[in-house]
Amino acid sequence: MARPTILLNRQTIAEHIQIASVISAIERAMADFERGNDYLPPKAIYQLPVPAAFAACIAGYTKAANLMSMKIGQERTHNVQRSLPTTNSWIMAFEPESGELLMICDGTLPTMYRTAAAAATGIRHLARGDASTLAVIGAGQLGRQCVRAAVATRSFDRVFLHDVVPETAQQAATELSAQLGIFIAAVDAQVACQEADVIVTATNSRSPIVLSDWVRPGTHLSCMGADLHEKIECEPKLLPRCKIWSDQTEHCLQRGEVSQAVEHNLLSRDCYVGTLGQLINGDSDGRSSDLDITMFDGVGIGIQDTTVLRAIYDQAVEDDLGVRFAFS
Ligand SMILES: NC(=O)c1ccc[n+]([C@@H]2O[C@H](COP(=O)([O-])OP(=O)(O)OC[C@H]3O[C@@H](n4cnc5c(N)ncnc54)[C@H](O)[C@@H]3O)[C@@H](O)[C@H]2O)c1
Known part of the structure; x- marks a missing residue:
């Protein structure tokens, strides 16, 4: 039976995962990537026909995390004037063999974590x-x-x-x-x-x-x-x-x-x-x-997103975080 999808917001991630805990995972992932076990398709960058509006689709799979991730990122530089964040993203985590959608979560904080790491x-x-x-x-x-x-x-x-x-x-x-x-x-x-x-x-x-x-x-x-x-x-x-x-x-x-x-x-x-x-x-x-x-x-x-996502998913399962949702 398909597992329910976990929905997780930024606040829950912030409360349960600290940046210091992902630095060594990112270091290992960058080293593993060079050994050729992972999959990194090209990024797709879209420039929308509205002022200062970019979107990106970034995917990755790592053998170590046994996960595939897909992130949609949005950048709106003019959001400063709207008192909204200039960058926002959402990530999906998939079980690589079955294709099950394991989690949809805020992608902004995980992106900051993996980049800072x-x-x-x-x-x-x-x-x-x-x-x-x-x-x-x-x-x-x-x-x-x-x-x-x-x-x-x-x-x-x-x-x-x-x-x-x-x-x-x-x-x-x-x-x-x-x-x-x-x-x-x-x-x-x-x-x-x-x-x-x-x-x-x-x-x-x-x-x-x-x-x-x-x-x-x-x-x-x-x-x-x-x-x-x-x-x-x-x-x-x-x-x-x-x-x-x-x-x-x-x-x-x-x-x-x-x-x-x-x-x-x-x-x-x-x-x-x-x-x-x-x-x-x-x-x-x-x-x-x-x-x-x-x-x-x-x-x-x-692959950096995939790595951070594995840590977040495991924590969400262990501590029963977020909301469980069945799409079918
Ligand atoms: N390399 C990566 O993997 C990666 C990941 C995430 C974000 N980013 C990029 O990092 C940048 C920052 O993202 P963020 O979410 O922190 O944005 P943010 O809007 O929260 O912060 C950007 C900060 O830079 C300041 N700034 C802009 N121009 C400046 C200048 N000329 N001199 C000094 N400060 C200046 C702004 O005032 C603002 O405080 C963006 O370009 C984003 O796309 C890169």
């Missing part, structure tokens, strides 16, 4: 051992989770937050500093970048924020916000100074931080040292000196 995995494997100052550029949904994931991965003495809306950065700094018990201050972009050993970018900007002159030798950057070709967070002339790893190279060459630099002939298509999964598996070189500037270019891949 990937950013933190980049920090774990690429930042200098003595890195002690973190800068997070963008203090929205993703930026806040990136702070949580980064400090769960490394101990940072100082965290600087920057947002184009200063009140957003100030509010995030106050809340996160109280929750995490560490020094977090809202500052301008130049101070954040110049002081940082590690920079995480998490904005939806269409123009560069992190200027090359502000980035010191030895810095690590996890660049997560630019997940469309139109988006950019780092000044293009910074990129040739960096050693760069992708989450999945073909996906990154189509969109994200590197794609525009390749289009403008500042970088070649073979600019990546490797993928983060290859690095974790020991199949790619890593940082070779304390003077290297390293960059993890993460545009987000479906």
Whole structure:
């Protein structure tokens, strides 16, 4: 008999799953993916004929999670004026052999979790051992989770937050500093970048924020916000100074931080040292000196959703969370 579908909202996920619990699962998933057991179809991106309206369909299957996931994401940059979130998504989880629909849940928080976990995995494997100052550029949904994931991965003495809306950065700094018990201050972009050993970018900007002159030798950057070709967070002339790893190279060459630099002939298509999964598996070189500037270019891949979804589904079954619904 078919299992009922679990319906789960964002609040229930937030109450029962913490970001720190998914970081090592994401790290393992990125390594497993390189061993060829999983399935990652191309992302489908749709630009709607209404202002600033994008949708994405992202799927994945992983053998380790024994799950197939399908996510529909929506981005509406103008939602700021409507006091609505700029990004929203919903995910479905399927049993791979029977095709049963096991769960439909909020996809926004799982997306923030898996993306922040990937950013933190980049920090774990690429930042200098003595890195002690973190800068997070963008203090929205993703930026806040990136702070949580980064400090769960490394101990940072100082965290600087920057947002184009200063009140957003100030509010995030106050809340996160109280929750995490560490020094977090809202500052301008130049101070954040110049002081940082590690920079995480998490904005939806269409123009560069992190200027090359502000980035010191030895810095690590996890660049997560630019997940469309139109988006950019780092000044293009910074990129040739960096050693760069992708989450999945073909996906990154189509969109994200590197794609525009390749289009403008500042970088070649073979600019990546490797993928983060290859690095974790020991199949790619890593940082070779304390003077290297390293960059993890993460545009987000479906197998990360699948991995987080397995943790959420198991928790929902174990704790009888959400609502059970039979479609037939
Ligand atoms: N790589 C991935 O896998 C992945 C996953 C999820 C989201 N994203 C992307 O991450 C970005 C952030 O998503 P979110 O849900 O946190 O959005 P959000 O709207 O909650 O937050 C974005 C923040 O960036 C700030 N910002 C915009 N332009 C800026 C600039 N020029 N300088 C400084 N701050 C600026 C905004 O004020 C806002 O606070 C989006 O582009 C989203 O598509 C990527």
